[in-house]
Amino acid sequence: MLSTSGVLISVCDEPGACPVCGGPLHVQKTIPHHGKTMRHGQFEIRETVHVCATGCRYVSGTLVTRRAVSLTEHIIPDRTVGYDVMTFVGLQRFIHYRQREEIRSALHGEYGISLSSGEISNIAKLFLRYMQKLHYNHAEPLRNALTEDGGWSLHIDATCEDGRGTLLVALAGWRRWVLGAWKIPTERSDAIVPCLHQIVQLFGAPCAVMRDLGRAITLAVNTLVSDLELDIPILACHLHFLKDIGTDLLKPGYGELRSLFKKWKIRPQLRAFSRDIGRKIGPDIVTEREKVYAWLQKGGAPNMPEGRIGIAIVRHFAQWILDYHEDSSGEGFPFDRPYLDFYDRCITVHRAIPRLLAGRLQDPHVSKISKRCQRILNPVLSEVPFHQTVRRLRARASLIDELRDALRLVTKNSSDSKHRPDTTVREMADIRQHVEQLVKSLEERRPERGPAQDTRNAIDLILRHVKDHGDNLWGHVIPLPIEQGGGIRLLERTNNLLEGFFKGMKHNERRRSGRKVLTQDFEHLPPEAALAYNLKHNDYVAIVCGSLEKLPEAFARIDLEKKQRALDNAPETSFHLDVQPQLTESASLPTADRRLIRTKQMKERILAIATSRIKNRAIG
Secondary structure (H helix, E strand, O other): OOOOOOOEEEEEOEEEEEEEEOOOEEEEEEEEEEEEEEOOOOOOOOEEEEEEEEOOOEEEEEEEEEEOOHHHHOOOOOOEEEEHHHHHHHHHHOOOOOOOHHHHHHHHHOOOOOOHHHHHHHHHHHHHHHHOOOOOHHHHHHHHHHHHHHOOEEEEEEEEOOOOOEEEEEOOOOOOEEEEEEEEOOOHHHHHHHHHHHHHHHHHHOEEEEOOHHHHHHHHHHHHHHHHOOOOOOOHHHHHHHHHHHHHHHHHHHHHHHHHHEEEEHHHHHHHHHHHHHHHHHHHHHHHHHHHHHHHHHOOOOOOOOOHHHHHHHHHHHHHHHHHHHOOOOOOOOOOHHHHHHHHHHOOOOOOHHHHHHHHHHHHHHHHHHHHHHHHHHHHOOOOOHHHHHHHHHHHHHHHHHHHHHOOOOOOOOOOOOHHHHHHHHHHHHHHHHHHHHHHHHHHHHHOOOOOHHHHHHHHHHHHHHHHHHHHHHOOEOOOOOOOOOEEEEHHHHHHHHHHHHHHHHHHHHHOOOOOOOOHHHHHHOOOOOHHHHHHHHHHHHHHHOHHHHHHHHHHHHHHHHHHHHHHOOOOOOOOOOOOOOOOOOOOOOOOHHHOOHHHHHHHHHHHHHHHHOOOOOOO
């Protein structure tokens, strides 16, 4: 059947015998309803329901009836859409990041199915609920797969947007599977610990843990390991370790440098200068820009041209300073130091202008414009605080660069299981040796007394971090059980797996919503959306449903098994778990409270109380 769109279909399956008494079933009633599936489009259904002729009942007390299996295998209970439609919507929304109108257009144009935007949203949320059930119903085979790997490493981290919508995710490092995802009020250890216990209950204890240096997650992981009496390495992310040290070292001085630039209004003056010169050049700016290109290509001694091209060159010098962010690598502070780059460009241009003017420049206008630019930059060159702050910053930044070189964080995927183990193990040992040598060098270079107090404080800060986190920096070589063939595997040295996961997730949500700020989107995004990313992994899909084409069938089996258990009054056979534990509300203004306080009644009640008279009470 190619299409039955708009056609009335009578469905009357062979009822068979009563499962209780073995007797016949006869027609009880016919039920008209709608149906929408990817295979058949939209159609009308007249379903025949059969009932036991002798009135038998299941153990649960429900009358023995038999509905059309051909429908229950395709149409979601209490819905008009099929499992395949729900799967299509869910994959488009959470795997391909399509907007609602894009999904609507695809359904209508390719399959003749009409759904409203609200229905698309509801079906997408329904898909996540089924995805969650599918995930936890297959906890045992997923656990077996992790066990066959020789165990699994737990990567744990949380993210949010503007302090709202905190999403906690537990990831199996070697498989890249999301094992659990929860919305928690805030990143607190008492909210994280129950989630970690759930994951261990479902998938077994990890063979190692990778975390950042946050207090909440550190305490939560330590609590989990203590509660379960585990003897496993708890590893701190090397990148977070370096970033924490860099932030503590550079933030005070960097803040001083930023304040100095703001005090002297260097950037606003350069912007005003560039705009003013642009207006003076007028419509000829395109021609003058081409002349500047030609001047740049010209070799020989640098001389300032006369006329408008000279003015345009000074303008482009100022713009070059304003483009200081171009020197950043995109890694963020403290690895990128934009205001230091800003300082360097100011100094460079301030020194370049007099050298250009040293030639026989006859044009007073170019000379005037050049000196005006110099006056803007004079405080950067002449003010003592600039020099002192920058000197301290550079000294501290060099320490960070030394530590980064020792940690070799530029090397990517150094713990990939496909690398030769002996080579990777040697590399890890070499990295540790270099870090220990650097620590020893810092101890020797630390000035005991004298004027080098800032250097002493900087070295002490690094040594303190090494002392606090040193035990969690090493232990990435994990021996595998003999039952799984023995050998070793290595963990990632960073938590970039989860950092990249969150970055990609937010990028995809921005693509879908068209919004840069995701505060509300992330606050309302169900945590199960993280589980949907598992469908990108073929090994995961093979375990839970075989293939994405069979995903609708897997969802249908969930409902069929649930219905059969209810009829038989049988207990839950799959691993049952409260996957979203009730947590103490710790956020200052969560969504539920915001809805309450924004009601008209709340405002009226507060105003009424505030404007009422205070009754005088007799003092006893």
